[in-house]
Amino acid sequence: MKSEGAIRHKIKQVRFRYLKRFIQESLDRKPENCAHNAPLDGSGDEAVRVCFAQIDPVSRRGVVCDDRFGGCDRASACAMFTPARTKSDVKAAFYADLDGMTFPEIAYNYPDMAALLWVLADEGVDVPPPDPHEFDLSDPVPPAPQDAHPPAEDAATVPATVVTVFDDPQPQPEPPIRQPSFIDRLMGRVPS
Numbered sequence: 447m448k449s450e451g452a453i454r455h456k457i458k459q460v461r462f463r464y465l466k467r468f469i470q471e472s473l474d475r476k477p478e479n480c481a482h483n484a485p486l487d488g489s490g491d492e493a494v495r496v497c498f499a500q501i502d503p504v505s506r507r508g509v510v511c512d513d514r515f516g517g518c519d520r521a522s523a524c525a526m527f528t529p530a531r532t533k534s535d536v537k538a539a540f541y542a543d544l545d546g547m548t549f550p551e552i553a554y555n556y557p558d559m560a561a562l563l564w565v566l567a568d569e570g571v572d573v574p575p576p577d578p579h580e581f582d583l584s585d586p587v588p589p590a591p592q593d594a595h596p597p598a599e600d601a602a603t604v605p606a607t608v609v610t611v612f613d614d615p616q617p618q619p620e621p622p623i624r625q626p627s628f629i630d631r632l633m634g635r636v637p638s
Contacts, residue, residue, distance in 0.1 A: 457562045464556055465540050472536040473529055477517035481528040499526045
């Protein structure tokens with residue numbers, strides 16, 4: 447059997463791999479990652495994402511920037527693309543979500559990390575809480591320059607879909623307060 451130190455090291459590696467993937471997905475030039483993009487309820491089953499930076503104030507018409515309607519091509523070539531969150535915000539959200547998860551949620555979202563946590567918990571070893579500064583890099587990743595993504599020839603063939611915007615998007619409700627996490631219970635920070 448592996449030593450406790452080797453298992454803890456592997457947990458850190460796995461957690462870093464998930465963090466890296468989460469940061470990459472959250473900072474990609476996609477419609478849902480742009481600060482100007484928001485869902486707008488339509489008549490269909492799903493809301494349609496609209497670019498609010500390109501709304502004509504007189505006619506109240508905007509451009510649809512949704513994955514289902516060529517939004518990825520538009521977002522990658524858009525000069526007005528602005529990331530909705532910074533790298534540090536994304537990292538903090540990852541650790542907050544991880545810390546607030548119960549063991550079944552960790553097992554569902556991160557099965558390999560849950561297996562390693564289970565091995566440590568089964569041996570009666572205290573599991574350390576995730577350290578949000580554990581993987582800080584000395585040089586932050588710079589944002590992509592505006593000219594790094596010149597309009598592709600294919601993006602020019604994707605027609606811009608125009609919609610009429612009636613109201614500003616509604617604010618999202620606050621998420622419910624979560625119960626203490628599995629990691630908190632293992633560490634003895636809260637009663638089981």
